[in-house]
Structure formats: C-alpha cells, structure tokens
Amino acid sequence: MKPANVEEYFNEVAALLDRSVAAGEIYTCRLDAEVSDFVRLNRGKVRQPGTVAQCYLRLHLIAGGRHAEQCLTVAGDLVQDRAAIAAALTTLRTTIAALPDDPHLSFAIDIRPSRVVRSSSLPAGEEIVETMLDAADGLDLVGIYAGGPVYRGFANSFGQRNWHEVRSFNLQWSVYHHADKAVKTVYGGFDWALETFAAKMAGARERLALLARPSRSLKPGRYRAYLTPTAMEEIAGM
Template sequence: MSFTENMKKSFNATADHLLGNLKSGEEANINLSAEESLFVRFNGNKVRQNTHVEQRTVGLLLQKDGKTANLSFSITGNIEEDKKRADFWLAQARQECDLLPEDPYQVPLKNNGTSDSTFQGDLLPDEKVIEAITHPAQGSDLAGLYCGGTFDHGE
C-alpha cells in the first residue's frame, strides 16, 4: 500500500472515530496535513545531507458551549494507535474548552462535507535522484537543494 493510500485510510478511520465520539453540543472540524519527502543538499556536486521525512498531522477544532479549542497531533498510520491518540487529544480539547471564556464572536461550524484532491506527479524514484542530479553536473561546483515527494491535505 502506498503512503497516500495508507495515510488516507488511517486519517479517515481517525476522523470517523473522533466524530463518532462527540458528545451532544459538540461540533468538530478535522483536517489532515501529511508528507513523505526526500530532501538532499548538495555542495561541490556531492551530497552533504540526505534526509527522508514522513509525517501525518491531524488538526482538530472543537466547539463546545460557545468555546473553541484548536489543536493538532501526529498520527502513525496504525489505526488502533491513532484512535488512542485521537481519544487523548479530544479529551484535551474538551478540557481546554472548559477553561476558556465563552466567545461571543464564535462562528458555528457548518457541515460542508469533505474535500480531497490528489494529483499524481511524475517524480523520479528516490534511489535515482542523486545520480540524475550529480551526473550531468560532473566537473562543476554544483550547490543546491532537492526536495520532492508526496504532500497531502484534506478535510
């Protein structure tokens, strides 16, 4: 399963779990920001830094009793672990709402459904990136940064 497929499956399960555990009088907005990226820094036509980043962050906005808590937390891609994290952070958001004063300017959440768009780019496989950049630059003092990968955002 690809990163995007795994991440969407995990996020959807986590979001469904959060929404299913809301109490009467609570509303939530749940967002996703995720990436699986390769970063390579070059200097003197040599690799000076090579880093792979994989992260998934869920944004949770909870409205309760005229109060709003807004927080974010990481998910792992393991659905059962992610549900436990969601339970913990939902409890934290509820506690935060209990401590906040009522917001007279709060705009109630409206269910506009979900949004998800995917654009499949055509990137080189990670193992071919370095050769594709350094080979044409042989004999030169190439310096620069390569950054490429999958970025996902959804609601």
C-alpha cells in the same frame, strides 16, 4: 506513515471522531502531512540524504458557544494514534468546561466535499539525483533536492470531507568557476521532464563558460546591466 495510506488513515480518524463526540459537541479536524526526500550535494557528490515524514492533526471541539483547539503530532497509524486522539478530546472537554462563551464563534454547516489528487510522473529521489550528478560530471556543483507528496485534509461533524494531495519537487544548484563566481539554476514543479532538466544544465554550462572570460574593471559611471530572472528573484527576496 506510508504515502499510499494517508487518505485512508484520515478517513479512519474522521470516523473515529464521529463516534467519539458526545451529544451537543461539534468537531473539525485538519490534517497536514508530508513525506519528503531531501538530498544535499557538494562538490558534485551526495553529502546529506534524508527523508522527512511528518503528520499533524488539529482538532477543534465546539460545545455550545465554547470551543478549544489542540494540535497533535501523530504517526499516521490509527492503532498507534487512537489513544492520543482520545486523550486530546478529553483535554479539550476539560478546557471548554472552564471557558466562557465566545461571542464571535462562527463555523460553516454547509457540506461541500472535495477531493483533489494530482498524480505526477515524478521519479524516485535517488534517480533524480543520479541523473543530476551524471549531467554535472566535471563540474563543481553545490545544490539541494527536495521532493515528495504533500497532504491536506479536512473533516467535521456534519459529514464534510475535503482532501488535497500533490507530489512535487524542487531542485536548486549552483556550479562554481572559482571563488565567488558561480551560476545558479532552479528546476521545480509537479512533473519531471528529462529534456527540461538537460536544457537547464546545458544552459548552466554555457553561462559558466562566460564566467571564465577575463574580468574587466569598470570605472565609476553609468552602465547598462543585464540581470537574469534568477538574480532578480534573489534581489526581490532580500
């Protein structure tokens, strides 16, 4: 599956379904796809790089008051996927023939197309990881990077087409002083800004220096404490 051709592929699938449904049949089709880079880091080195490319089609076939759905894992190439889509329609027709009418069946018939493509200045994952490792020189760093495009599409027999495409990234890392003393930092979004990343790494180094100070043992009692936003997020997510 090539990122530049996913929308074109989905439009081809919709056109194929338009030609394939029989009289009296209605279809809806949803696409969920992503092409994401994942890189795990440990002790300031790349340990596990990889790319995940996955694409799913969810077909919903309606005939009168009866309907059925099927989800397909597809290659993102109509030449390869055409037979699987045709087989799915055949299976759905067989399933529908054995089902009773659904009194709660409801679907939209108004056509409200939309297209949202959010372009972003996101460097290649290799470049981001290299920048991170350079900035973390001399640190015991553990982290993970994930980034790439995500796609969502919708089409139906009435001619509605909706498309949503966005590129984003998420970078999480911890730098360790020793044992269980570490500073965690998160940077994510749609647009990569070197200045923002550099500021976050500098902040991590400053906080790491605080952890290097001698520990103090506290006697039982009431104390005021400061929790960073990251710490509060961790607590709230438990």
